Amino acid sequence: MTVLTESAARAGVDPHLAPASLDPEADLMLLHFGPQHPSTHGVFRMDLLLDGEMVLKATPYVGYLHRGVEKLCEKLSFVQQTPIVDKNDYVAPMTNEQALNMAFERLLGVEVPRRARWMRTIFAELQRIASHLLWLGTFTLDLGGALGGGTTLFMHCFRERESILDLFEEVSGARFHYNTHTIGGNRHDLPAGWDANVERALRVIESRLGEYEAMSVANSIFVARTRGIGVLSGDLALELGITGPNLRASGIDHDLRRDAPYGAYDELPVRACVAREGDCLARARVRVDEIRESIRLVRAGLAGLPDGPICGFKPIRQPTQVKIAGGQAYVAIEGPRGELGTFVVGGGDPATAPHRLKIRAPSLHALSAIPYIVPGHTVSDAVAILGSLDPIMGEVDR
Amino acid sequence: MAVTDAGPLYRLPLAGEEEVAYEHPVLGSVLQAPGLSLAATGVDRLLTWGLTNSLWMFPMATSCCAIEFMAAAASRVDLDRMGTILRGTPRQTDVMIIAGTITVKMAPRVKKLWEQMPEPKWAIAMGSCAISGDFYRNLYPVVPGVDTIVPVDVYVPGCPPNPEALMHGLLRLQEKVRMRRAGQLVVREASPALLELTRPTIARLGDPARDRALDRQQEQAALHATEAEPAGTLSEARPPEPPATQARDEVTPSLEALLRDEFGVTDLPADAAPVIGADRHVALARRLRELGHTQLVYIVATHFPEKAGARPQPERFEVAYALRSVGPGSHVAAWRLSLAPGEGAPTLVGLFAGADWQEREQYDLLGVRFDGHPDLRRLMLPETWTGHPLRKDFAADAPCRPWR
Incomplete structure (x- = not known):
């Protein structure tokens, strides 16, 4: 008897049932994996029911970093929330800020100036490069010894990521947690000579990307560890609400930047990077391709960056200045991990704060695939699958 | 020094207050043997030198600070040259680096991991969440400062601290280890030489003239946006028609x-x-x-x-x-x-x-x-939690004994 009567998952593993192939005589072991483990990408725990090295059942547990962000946002005024959401997806704060402020802008009916929209797009694409680089470094670290200790690529990727953090530091003064988006636009204009620095950083990253590809997705050991591992079907991915590179790696050609354009994407055509296989290797390939695509988009964005004001809203003098009396809005953008949305209900008490604010976190949906795709693999593959989903626990637990 | 029931289990000694340095269980008896003290002092000096320069670290890394911690271990700052090695198991480490927010669901695990580390051991609280809970301090699921559950030796402030700041914290810890082995208290004022060594390298932060110009530029840009608009605040003047x-x-x-x-x-x-x-x-x-x-x-x-x-x-x-x-x-x-x-x-x-x-x-x-949900259990909060925090009648700062 399954409860997933009409779900695409019904054909495969049903996490709500005991594993069907359970041999009562088998010597099974329950392995608690996490919440403190170097390869869980934060504080994530899964209980693995093992028959030897083989996983029969995987039960994920989240919430070890639940910080009550949504309750905090109900207490703070609209303008105070940007630095709070920075800490949700702490690998990509720029897109967090953008998703939040776009939701407020829609409820307030504020028009964002064209220059600010382009700047936000450039920031988001740079952030995507930085986020994917960090993912590539830590993922090869997860795969471990097979890749020469795994730390080589980690070191390389962090070096390139630092160059992007330096660019953001020039704009906002912070390495991350930038607090540079505001309602109606941006807080900091680009400093003089910034585009030359961007070009220099991009040229370095671009010239070295081929080498990194040779060390990862084109490396036979890497391929052996990832091909055919953790195959996620497109139908199941859609049902679970999985978005971003994880969805595109399962053969679904969907990218919010192209399919529901926001910011400057209506003028900057985006090529969605898609792979068919749905395994760990496909997810890795999609992300590496996306780095290239983002480099192209940053260049195009800087080339076409218009002049003009960077904020379409009155300068904010005090936190209580912005009031939203009612209404609901959901605004979603394509973050590095997928559809990053903000659902906001206006009319809080007082009206300077939202009544309810929910962050739609792509990583939470990605992790919910674990019970479906991990069983049938070994423990070392479970680590590879978890890494390939690119979860960030800050936004999973909020 | 008296520890009251109400206060935290551990705290740093106040200025002028006496504190006993760490005592090695064997070393004490060796020192009492006649004639051996000279040799033992030499051995101890060697041990201390080894101890301070091979502090193996256990990353109790939970959130944003963990990323900066990784950056500190990676190519630019390269923490390894201080003799540190990252180990995934607490049983092989000397220093626990608590990088990130500790929640009431995580706190028992932190305590358990701390207890698994062999003596002598130290703790670094990295970032304002680990130090005090930061802006989550008064929220229901967050432990207001990790020093309520483990004794912290060095606090590295910041949100998150730069990798350079973490390096500074580690150098201060080495200094502390050395001095406490010698039976001395750590000086509280920062060493100017250390500060110089760990100053951030971005030129703009040390260039006040450039900053003022940028500020003016940004102010102009913001005012330029204002002038085009009608009087009155947008939010109040306009009914929520969008x-x-x-x-x-x-x-x-x-x-x-x-x-x-x-x-x-x-x-x-x-x-x-x-x-x-x-x-x-x-x-x-x-x-x-x-x-x-x-x-x-x-x-x-x-x-x-x-x-x-x-x-x-x-x-x-x-x-x-x-x-x-x-x-x-x-x-x-x-x-x-x-x-x-x-x-x-x-x-x-x-x-x-x-x-x-x-x-x-x-x-x-x-x-x-x-x-009809087959498995309607709590997802975020511990199973033992009572109440539902996003209800409007739930107090945001609800206590959760003994963690907050």
Whole structure:
């Protein structure tokens, strides 16, 4: 008897049932994996029911970093929330800020100036490069010894990521947690000579990307560890609400930047990077391709960056200045991990704060695939699958 | 020094207060043997030198600070040249670096891991969350400072601290280890030589002239935006009319027609998604999926407490659902359920496997029941938690003994 009567998952593993192939005589072991483990990408725990090295059942547990962000946002005024959401997806704060402020802008009916929209797009694409680089470094670290200790690529990727953090530091003064988006636009204009620095950083990253590809997705050991591992079907991915590179790696050609354009994407055509296989290797390939695509988009964005004001809203003098009396809005953008949305209900008490604010976190949906795709693999593959989903626990637990 | 019951278990000695340096269990008896003290002093000096320069680190890394910690271990700052090695098991380490927020769900694990580390051991609290809880301090799930559960030796402030700051913290810890082995207290003022060594390298931070120019430039840009606008604050002067565009985004003509023709819903609000009866809810989701809305986007519950006054409203919960059609021209179809307290919403797990966690999260945080859900347990908070924090009557700073 399954409860997933009409779900695409019904054909495969049903996490709500005991594993069907359970041999009562088998010597099974329950392995608690996490919440403190170097390869869980934060504080994530899964209980693995093992028959030897083989996983029969995987039960994920989240919430070890639940910080009550949504309750905090109900207490703070609209303008105070940007630095709070920075800490949700702490690998990509720029897109967090953008998703939040776009939701407020829609409820307030504020028009964002064209220059600010382009700047936000450039920031988001740079952030995507930085986020994917960090993912590539830590993922090869997860795969471990097979890749020469795994730390080589980690070191390389962090070096390139630092160059992007330096660019953001020039704009906002912070390495991350930038607090540079505001309602109606941006807080900091680009400093003089910034585009030359961007070009220099991009040229370095671009010239070295081929080498990194040779060390990862084109490396036979890497391929052996990832091909055919953790195959996620497109139908199941859609049902679970999985978005971003994880969805595109399962053969679904969907990218919010192209399919529901926001910011400057209506003028900057985006090529969605898609792979068919749905395994760990496909997810890795999609992300590496996306780095290239983002480099192209940053260049195009800087080339076409218009002049003009960077904020379409009155300068904010005090936190209580912005009031939203009612209404609901959901605004979603394509973050590095997928559809990053903000659902906001206006009319809080007082009206300077939202009544309810929910962050739609792509990583939470990605992790919910674990019970479906991990069983049938070994423990070392479970680590590879978890890494390939690119979860960030800050936004999973909020 | 007396430790009262009410206070934290450990604290740093105040200025002028005596504190006993760490005593090695064997070393003490060796030193008492006649004639051996000279040799022992030499050995001890060697041990201390080895100890300070090979502090193996256990990353108790939970959130944002963990990324900066990784950056500190990576190529630019390269913490390894201090003799540190990262180990994944507490049993092989000397220093626990607590990088990130510690929640009440995580706190027992932190304590357990700390107890698994062999003596002598030290702790570095990295970042304001580990130090004090930062702005989460007064929130229900967060431990207000990790020094309430483990003794912290060095505090590295920042949100998050730069990798350079962490390096500074580690150098200070080495200094502390050396001095305490010698039976001395650590000097509290920062060493100017160390500060010089770990100053951030970005030129703009050390260049006041450049900063002022940039400030002026930004101020001009902001004022330029203001002048074009009519007087009065936008938010107050303008009634919240934009929801009209909002409704257009989420209620497409096809969804509107579907609701009218097949579900008899004629009341389409302008500022939010339409409200559906709970009995038609699963049928609508199934119908939308047939029409191509195959991706689950969100399930969000909202609590509306009882409202008195001119237009009194009873207490209710609203659950908002959204499905998305993928590919070019992608759009969201959204609807809501309105539930009285205690009333359950029919589950969507049978249709969308992803509704499992979404419904569990809303049950956990708001106490909305989802009828037919196969596994309706808490998702975020510990199983032992009482109450539902996102309800309006739940105090944001609710205590959770003994952690907060």
